Amino acid sequence: MFPLCGVHICTLRNGRGGEGMNPESNALASNNGIEMENIIKALYPEAEFHYKGIIDFSIDGVQVEVKSCQEKINDTFSDKKHRGKPRSGRFNFSDLQHQTLIENSGEYIFLVHRGGIPIIYLRVPAVKLNLGEFTGVKAVCWRTILKEAV
Numbered sequence: 001m002f003p004l005c006g007v008h009i010c011t012l013r014n015g016r017g018g019e020g021m022n023p024e025s026n027a028l029a030s031n032n033g034i035e036m037e038n039i040i041k042a043l044y045p046e047a048e049f050h051y052k053g054i055i056d057f058s059i060d061g062v063q064v065e066v067k068s069c070q071e072k073i074n075d076t077f078s079d080k081k082h083r084g085k086p087r088s089g090r091f092n093f094s095d096l097q098h099q100t101l102i103e104n105s106g107e108y109i110f111l112v113h114r115g116g117i118p119i120i121y122l123r124v125p126a127v128k129l130n131l132g133e134f135t136g137v138k139a140v141c142w143r144t145i146l147k148e149a150v
Contacts, residue, residue, distance in 0.1 A: 036068035036111045039118060054100050063106035065126075067091040069142050071114045090139040093131055101126035112142045120146065 037056065041047065047064070049057040056066050069089030091110060100106065105127070112120035122145065129145075131138060 032070065032113065032116060033066075033068055035116055036113065036118065037066050039111070040066050040109060054094075054097050055106065063101060063104050064109055064123075065097060065101060065106065066109045066111065067093075068111040068113060068118075071112050071119060071142075088141045088143050090141050091145065093129075093134075093138045093140065095135055095138075098126060098129070098131060110142065110145055112146075122146065 040057075041049065044057075044059050047057045047059045055063045057064055069091050071089060072086045073089055074084055075087045089112065101108070105125070108122075108124050108126055108129070110120070110122040110124065111118045120142070124145075131140070
């Protein structure tokens with residue numbers, strides 16, 4: 001199906017997922033996340049989904065969290081020089097979720113999509129991600145994840 005890849009991140013951007021996003025952007029991100037999880041459900045029919053809790057589901061006993069983002073978005077929240085210009089989407093990581101995956105030898109499935117259609121799929125053991133110390137939420141550009149994985 002899809003290969004398992006290793007990742008090590010060198011450069012990161014700190015941020016808070018969804019902070020400053022308008023309600024329409026939040027709704028779109030939520031709907032996109034649901035659609036991407038539905039794709040994973042179709043790819044892994046044997047997966048056990050956990051609708052309440054920290055981690056999305058388990059595949060063959062391995063805890064897995066799905067992260068998805070758009071390939072490009074128009075940046076409406078940065079400084080005036082960059083406002084309205086397209087930028088790469090970002091994956092948002094929760095400190096508690098990340099630590100839970102590491103402690104349980106869990107994995108991430110990353111999906112980058114264009115208009116709701118996945119164009120990149122990557123499955124990575126959480127322990128391979130060097131996110132550094134952070135509290136709360138950290139946003140990482142999908143290109144950073146991809147560069148290190150390939």
